[in-house]
Amino acid sequence: xxxxxxxxxxEIRRRNTLRLFYLFVVGAIVIFTLAADAHPATQQRVLMAxxxxxxxxxxxxxxxxxxxxxxxxxLINYDATSFAFAGSLALTLIFGLLQRLGFLLGASLLLPALxxxxxxxxxxxxxxxxxx
Amino acid sequence: xxTRLRVLRAEKEWSQADLASAVGVTRQCINAIExxxxxxxxxxxxxxxxxxxxxxxxxxxxxxGQIASERR
Numbered sequence: 001x002x003x004x005x006x007x008x009x010x011e012i013r014r015r016n017t018l019r020l021f022y023l024f025v026v027g028a029i030v031i032f033t034l035a036a037d038a039h040p041a042t043q044q045r046v047l048m049a050x051x052x053x054x055x056x057x058x059x060x061x062x063x064x065x066x067x068x069x070x071x072x073x074x075l076i077n078y079d080a081t082s083f084a085f086a087g088s089l090a091l092t093l094i095f096g097l098l099q100r101l102g103f104l105l106g107a108s109l110l111l112p113a114l115x116x117x118x119x120x121x122x123x124x125x126x127x128x129x130x131x132x
Numbered sequence: 133x134x135t136r137l138r139v140l141r142a143e144k145e146w147s148q149a150d151l152a153s154a155v156g157v158t159r160q161c162i163n164a165i166e167x168x169x170x171x172x173x174x175x176x177x178x179x180x181x182x183x184x185x186x187x188x189x190x191x192x193x194x195x196x197g198q199i200a201s202e203r204r
Binding site for chain 1 (some may be wrong): 144147152153156159163164165176
């Protein structure tokens with residue numbers, strides 16, 4: 001049996017969409033950070049619009065990533081999403097409590113980034129379960 | 133659930149990557165099935181069985197039963 005070179009294997013397709021997702025997310029975070037410090041209002045609006053476009057592209061690539069997954073990868077992703085959800089819930093409660101006490105006032109902006117970080121950690125952790 | 137996947141693959145001299153490519157999943161998925169860490173859904177189980185030209189019972193075995201081909 002010969003391995004087909006075209007189209008790309010599910011593994012490669014999945015990796016590519018995941019890379020694209022991280023690229024868009026990092027881009028959106030950088031643009032939103034720049035927009036927060038931008039001075040002329042028009043420049044800030046342009047940067048915010050660019051950030052929203054990148055964030056939307058991130059969501060699109062995430063959906064592509066889910067579509068490219070086989071049933072085994074969907075199981076890993078389900079575990080990773082549950083892990084990220086539980087972690088985000090705990091961190092949201094901690095951040096909320098700290099904000100009531102006057103700490104971490106800008107931390108709500110960190111939550112989406114933390115969710116993605118936790119989801120990524122979950123993907124790695126739950127993929128290890130199936131390593132040889 | 134037990135599987136004869138590794139044996140059938142060896143008979144055909146296919147690598148895990150070959151089989152994965154034939155049924156449209158990752159090599160990691162095939163490895164997880166072979167090592168018993170993951171049980172495939174019906175759709176994938178049928179695809180794998182048909183790739184080998186076998187019935188599903190000849191490839192996968194529910195824990196308290198016997199593989200169909202071994203019973204004959």
